Amino acid sequence: MNQKILVNQIIPFSNVDGEGNRCSIFVQGCQLNCLYCHNSETIQTCRNCGICIEHCPSHALSFQSNLVIYEESQCSHCDTCIMVCPYQSTPKAKAYTQDDLMARIEIYRPYIRGVTLSGGEPTLYADFLTGLAQKIKKLGLTVYIDSNGFFDFEATSPLINIVDGFLLDIKAVDNIEHLCGIKSQLHLKNLEKLLGINKVIEVRTVLLNKHMDQMNTLNQVVDRLEGYPQVPYRLIRAHVTGLKKVQEAYIGEAIMTEEEFVAYGDYLNQKGFHNFKLQR
Amino acid sequence: MRSVLNDLTSIASAINMTYQQKLSSMANIGERLVDPRVSLGYTDEEMIYIENDMICDLNEGYLPYRPRYIVPDYDVFVRNGCDFLDIKPPTDLDTLLDGLLILYRHVPSITSFPVYIGRLDQLIDPFIRDEASDYTKIKRFLNHIDKTIVDSFCHGNIGPSQTRAGYLILKAVVELQNPTPNLTLLYDAHLTSKDFALEAVKTCLLAAKPSFSNQVMYQKDVGNHGIVSCYNALPLAGGAYTLLRLRLGTMAKKADSTKQFIEDILPEVAIKMATMMDKRVKYMVEQSNFFETSFLIKEGFISQENFTAMFGIVGLADAVNHLLKLEGILETFGQSIRGDEIGHKILSTLEQIVDQHEAPYLQRTDGHYLLHAQVGADLSPEDKDNTPAHRIKVGQEPILPIHLTQSASFHKYFKSGTGDLFAFDQTYLDHLDALLDIIQGAFSEGYRYITTYLQNSDLIRVTGYLVKRSDVERFNHNQVVLRDTDIFGSGTNNNANVFNRQTRTYK
Ligand code: SF4
Numbered sequence: 001m002n003q004k005i006l007v008n009q010i011i012p013f014s015n016v017d018g019e020g021n022r023c024s025i026f027v028q029g030c031q032l033n034c035l036y037c038h039n040s041e042t043i044q045t046c047r048n049c050g051i052c053i054e055h056c057p058s059h060a061l062s063f064q065s066n067l068v069i070y071e072e073s074q075c076s077h078c079d080t081c082i083m084v085c086p087y088q089s090t091p092k093a094k095a096y097t098q099d100d101l102m103a104r105i106e107i108y109r110p111y112i113r114g115v116t117l118s119g120g121e122p123t124l125y126a127d128f129l130t131g132l133a134q135k136i137k138k139l140g141l142t143v144y145i146d147s148n149g150f151f152d153f154e155a156t157s158p159l160i161n162i163v164d165g166f167l168l169d170i171k172a173v174d175n176i177e178h179l180c181g182i183k184s185q186l187h188l189k190n191l192e193k194l195l196g197i198n199k200v201i202e203v204r205t206v207l208l209n210k211h212m213d214q215m216n217t218l219n220q221v222v223d224r225l226e227g228y229p230q231v232p233y234r235l236i237r238a239h240v241t242g243l244k245k246v247q248e249a250y251i252g253e254a255i256m257t258e259e260e261f262v263a264y265g266d267y268l269n270q271k272g273f274h275n276f277k278l279q280r
Numbered sequence: 281m282r283s284v285l286n287d288l289t290s291i292a293s294a295i296n297m298t299y300q301q302k303l304s305s306m307a308n309i310g311e312r313l314v315d316p317r318v319s320l321g322y323t324d325e326e327m328i329y330i331e332n333d334m335i336c337d338l339n340e341g342y343l344p345y346r347p348r349y350i351v352p353d354y355d356v357f358v359r360n361g362c363d364f365l366d367i368k369p370p371t372d373l374d375t376l377l378d379g380l381l382i383l384y385r386h387v388p389s390i391t392s393f394p395v396y397i398g399r400l401d402q403l404i405d406p407f408i409r410d411e412a413s414d415y416t417k418i419k420r421f422l423n424h425i426d427k428t429i430v431d432s433f434c435h436g437n438i439g440p441s442q443t444r445a446g447y448l449i450l451k452a453v454v455e456l457q458n459p460t461p462n463l464t465l466l467y468d469a470h471l472t473s474k475d476f477a478l479e480a481v482k483t484c485l486l487a488a489k490p491s492f493s494n495q496v497m498y499q500k501d502v503g504n505h506g507i508v509s510c511y512n513a514l515p516l517a518g519g520a521y522t523l524l525r526l527r528l529g530t531m532a533k534k535a536d537s538t539k540q541f542i543e544d545i546l547p548e549v550a551i552k553m554a555t556m557m558d559k560r561v562k563y564m565v566e567q568s569n570f571f572e573t574s575f576l577i578k579e580g581f582i583s584q585e586n587f588t589a590m591f592g593i594v595g596l597a598d599a600v601n602h603l604l605k606l607e608g609i610l611e612t613f614g615q616s617i618r619g620d621e622i623g624h625k626i627l628s629t630l631e632q633i634v635d636q637h638e639a640p641y642l643q644r645t646d647g648h649y650l651l652h653a654q655v656g657a658d659l660s661p662e663d664k665d666n667t668p669a670h671r672i673k674v675g676q677e678p679i680l681p682i683h684l685t686q687s688a689s690f691h692k693y694f695k696s697g698t699g700d701l702f703a704f705d706q707t708y709l710d711h712l713d714a715l716l717d718i719i720q721g722a723f724s725e726g727y728r729y730i731t732t733y734l735q736n737s738d739l740i741r742v743t744g745y746l747v748k749r750s751d752v753e754r755f756n757h758n759q760v761v762l763r764d765t766d767i768f769g770s771g772t773n774n775n776a777n778v779f780n781r782q783t784r785t786y787k
């Protein structure tokens with residue numbers, strides 16, 4: 001199979017994308033556009049507009065037959081290109097076949113427990129990743145999907161069946177359109193279905209004031225987690241680091257103080273829900 | 281290297297050494313005033329290689345009156361006490377710890393400090409009665425060692441199985457933040473519980489020890505052993521007579537091709553080193569009377585039959601880099617397939633040479649020296665061109681997974697010890713299981729020994745032993761510091777830039 005997908009980056013060893021040491025593969029492309037997205041350059045694919053080329057201080061970018069070409073060996077990883085891109089993209093994403101990705105994973109295999117497919121939104125590439133996941137599983141590794149929750153369950157079922165589980169975002173409920181630009185409650189339905197077949201590794205919510213229905217989101221998640229004591233809920237405090245200037249200008253004042261954030265943990269405790277982690 | 285009388289004068293009046301450091305330095309200088317051609321029968325041909333820095337004798341003296349490293353079986357003390365020192369067998373934790381501290385004073389070594397202080401958890405655990413008060417005693421015991429055995433080559437072992445004493449030791453290590461004693465967990469996935477392993481991982485991030493040793497692999501290669509000094513695996517109730525090392529980096533500078541290096545220079549110098557080692561061993565066994573006089577022998581703590589000797593190397597990276605250059609390849613060791621090939625060719629050739637050499641008084645290891653990946657504990661300027669062991673030069677390291685696999689392939693040669701160390705960032709403290717995955721992966725790839733620490737801590741691994749960053753800085757400003765290893769730390773950092781090893785971070 002020579003089909004390729006665009007990959008934003010591969011992190012050989014990650015300790016925050018599920019249990020143990022894992023390789024994380026970040027695909028390029030996401031159908032949402034969340035206000036606090038701190039890697040918004042993964043959202044769109046590059047339009048080859050060329051704007052970033054002249055800003056690169058290391059001459060790592062160039063035009064070749066109307067395509068922006070990235071020369072990794074020249075790159076100083078200053079991320080200027082990402083900063084100046086007006087289209088939430090990066091010139092540094094690379095196309096990989098399944099075999100290319102497997103070759104990388106093989107190198108990391110002895111030291112990792114599994115691979116986490118992240119993004120971007122991995123379910124956008126469900127077919128490709130189903131094949132990849134089959135190959136990864138053959139190595140005796142686990143496969144997790146880090147997803148925003150908005151996917152067609154039936155159409156995605158081959159991927160769902162082959163992987164070990166999901167790290168699932170429930171970003172908001174009532175305010176999801178304002179926060180992420182999508183008008184749908186599919187994420188909650190998918191959470192229920194995934195819980196029903198024992199495929200949820202962890203649920204995550206990023207907390208921010210003002211732009212989301214914090215309490216409601218927490219309640220909705222916790223209600224659904226009742227009866228699944230093995231599934232932890234991770235609350236993550238939104239931060240300004242990694243945000244673009246425009247994002248920061250818009251949501252900067254809505255970033256919670258640590259006290260405000262911790263209060264949500266207290267709330268969960270009062271509610272009698274204790275299996276949560278706070279990521280300050 | 282031979283010394284001159286003037287060396288004594290400069291040590292006597294040095295401004296940055298303690299009394300104790302001066303005493304042992306002057307004794308060592310005295311031992312190197314004699315001519316080894318006379319005392320040991322070194323030939324002129326052999327001497328050439330010491331004088332041109334291709335062979336480093338680590339300043340072992342020329343009247344070797346005790347083995348370099350001694351690995352006593354301290355169980356003997358628990359069973360019998362010590363006749364010579366007139367101590368009864370311990371009856372409780374107090375008499376055990378007290379007795380051990382006394383014994384340590386009487387275990388010789390190249391530095392005069394004991395390099396092995398036993399499997400501490402196994403020694404202590406049977407005497408644990410009340411964890412709270414026993415903890416205080418263990419902590420005091422460890423602190424006593426740090427302040428009196430002022431040499432971080434002093435090494436204790438724990439594991440493989442978890443014990444209450446094991447946990448108490450780890451707890452004390454974190455609280456004390458002392459460089460000494462060095463500590464190793466003898467890790468065996470079948471015997472070491474996950475919980476104890478994770479506790480050790482956490483301790484290692486917080487206090488730069490314990491390191492992890494591949495107990496299964498060492499048990500197979502060396503039999504019953506202790507991890508001593510930096511990370512040397514040596515037979516229990518025995519030890520190592522001597523350790524000399526080839527400076528491969530220096531040797532390669534004389535080569536005009538890879539072939540000539542491997543076929544001519546390497547065998548020529550290696551055989552000279554082996555014959556010098558033979559002479560040292562013979563002197564110790566036949567002339568020094570150590571084995572006739574030491575109470576450690578008489579009372580069964582050690583026996584001459586359990587001694588081996590270590591055939592060390594340094595500077596593989598430098599040698600390979602030089603040979604790559606000669607081959608016109610613009611790559612460096614650690615990120616070069618050809619470089620790895622050359623490295624393996626050098627070491628497999630050396631392995632053959634060492635395995636063919638019949639050495640005297642080496643029953644325990646079938647009459648052969650054991651290869652050792654030495655880490656340059658030396659102040660000599662020549663060590664600038666000789667990166668420790670088979671390590672990749674700081675600044676030329678590939679990303680972590682590739683670094684691990686590259687280095688793992690070289691561990692097999694070094695039966696008497698090698699190890700690598702990696703600095704990790706703070707995030708791993710919350711994800712100990714991730715770090716344990718890396719350690720287990722390294723072992724499955726053939727690692728013998730691995731150490732981790734947090735890059736920003738004051739306690740730092742130099743090449744195998746620990747120093748306090750602040751102590752090294754003090755020494756560099758000409759102030760007196762407690763440990764001889766702080767002084768080595770200063771020299772090694774100036775030579776190898778080890779304080780700036782790549783930190784492994786999650787982005
Ligand atoms: S990365 Fe952005 S700025 Fe650069 S060419 Fe692509 S779309 Fe244009």
Ligand code: SF4
Binds near residue numbers: 060070074081
């Ligand atoms: S990160 Fe982007 S702008 Fe910076 S050097 Fe690399 S390609 Fe150029």
